[in-house]
Amino acid sequence: MLKIKNLKANIEGKEILRGINLEIKPGEVHAIMGPNGSGKSTLASVLAGRDIFEVTEGTVEFNGKNILDMSPEDRSCEGIFLAFQYPVEIPGVSITNFIKAAVNSHRKYRGLDPMPPAEFLKLMKEKKALVEIESKLTNRSVNTGFSGGEKKKNEIFQMAMLEPKLAILDETDSGLDIDALRIVANGVNALKTKDNASLVITHYQRLLDYIVPDFVHVLYNGRIVRSGGKGLALELEEKGYDWIKE
């Protein structure tokens, strides 16, 4: 599904990604761990198409298509979803309008008419229940004044609405209390099928207790320096990163 080959990316002339190789197949869950500043969010942003990063080398194929030349919106419509580490506040734009625009953009991309309002409301209700977000929240402006946990739940709610093929979750667990963590993780698991995949960026094993990865990778200094099974995460939890940095 996703094939990243020797991906290098800069920001302001500084190389952040220094040759990433990664392949993700349908049905798989991959976790990426690594010290602060190692380039995890950068990788996620580059995959989603953030243009402040300049890709200098390498290729990224998604379901056989080269996505590096695609706009962020087209990547989204192709099925890539990024749950942001720091979701942006957008005053004046209600979640309902925002998600309606997103859903209908996806439909348009597939040659479908906008979703009928009744169907849309039903879908919203269903997906809100999945991540247990308060009904009122969706009338509010996107992320504006939301608590840390509400912002993260809102990301998963959007994911549920858009049903991506590849979900990239960038520290979705940070800022969540124990109950919220369970709710969010259950939400992610409920959306899991044999055809979609996830890339979970996290610092903590506790998320991986819920969302069990097939592969764990360690990103350090712009490269994947180690890959393994779910045991690798436990090892990291125990030993920290020093032994990998050597």
Place this chain on the structure above:
Amino acid sequence: MQNKEEIKKLNILSAFNNDFPFLAGSRLKSQAFDFYKNNQFPNLKDEGWRQTNLSSIFNTDYKEQKASGISLKNEFYNIENLQANTLVFINGFYAEEYSIIISKNLIVGSIQNLTKKQKELFNRYFESTGVLSENNFTALNTAFAHDGAFIYVDKNQQITEPVHIVNINSSGESILAQTRNLVVVERNSSVQIIESYLSENIKNTFTNVVTEIIAGENAQINWIRIQKEAENAKQMNHLKVIQNANSNFSCNTITLSGTLVRNNIHVNMNGEGSFCNLYGLYLTGNKQLVDNYTFVNHAVPHCESRQVYKGIIDDEASAVFFGKVLVAKDAQKTNANQSNKNILLSENARINSKPQLEIYADDVTCSHGSTTGQLDKEALFYLQSRGISKEKARGMLLYGFVSEILNKIENENVRNEVDKWVKHILGE
């Protein structure tokens, strides 16, 4: 630079030999005319006009022109689903055939039509705000305007149907359109007034409007101005308000078009316990200049005023917000705040924002602030990353920015209509 020479080129004196009928021979008329002769138009050296280049108004041979033979469709000026008393003025002249009065419990019509029947009322309030000597534009208007709306709400009347004052310019020549409005709302009464400016096939128009508003004790006035003239239209607008005790004046100025638009709003809070809300929205592009000047005079204690102006400025356009709040020495417990926020969409867009507080009392709560920024790139990416096209995302963000002002429009039908236009302009 302007000087007397250039100002003469406005040529209004030769064009306007028709008297404002009810002022003919009156003291006010000669007073206005004297003021006009003895003073210059405001220029770049005058406080409050330093950012306002008026040169495009001058150097033109304006005519006055009664529009004849034009036919307007209702959809052109009506607001969808709005049941309103509608007064239509074309090029500054009352167009009775398009106007309609539905409310029974108020006096409403064109000044010319009402002046005989309501002479006493009219004389009691006309020029009671002293607007003629604000500057040469108001003097010019007082001396030569032909007509305008006269709205009188007697005490204890809640007017359910709003009054819609429609101003349309339509001419293939250079014209000066002047209307003069007088609105009096007596105690315990309320009314909603919509003022819209439109144009059709214009070449070069200059609209010079003056409105006086008197809010009686405990009166509620909700005012909405929608400026949606053609790209090349020029407009000078003066609104002067007197608020008596416990009155509420709320005004929303929406400027969507015009090459030069200046809105002066001058509110005298003369009665304790009054509220004044001034909201404004301007969407400017090309080489437009939109200039909002407000002056809120807290003359007495226990009043509250609030101003929120927001603008989006694109291309080589510029905008000015000059807001002044004056709190008199005895005006204790005044609560006043002002905020002006702008988004600049291009490198050549300009904003001059100057909220000002001048406070002589010591027990007050006052604040002011001004921010200017660009479109939030992270927010743009966030929306795009959900599949929303860049264009649509941009529109949504801009709309989100201005929605605060749109939401202040109390009348639902007007809000929906303005909403539609704003969305259209912003590509939302």
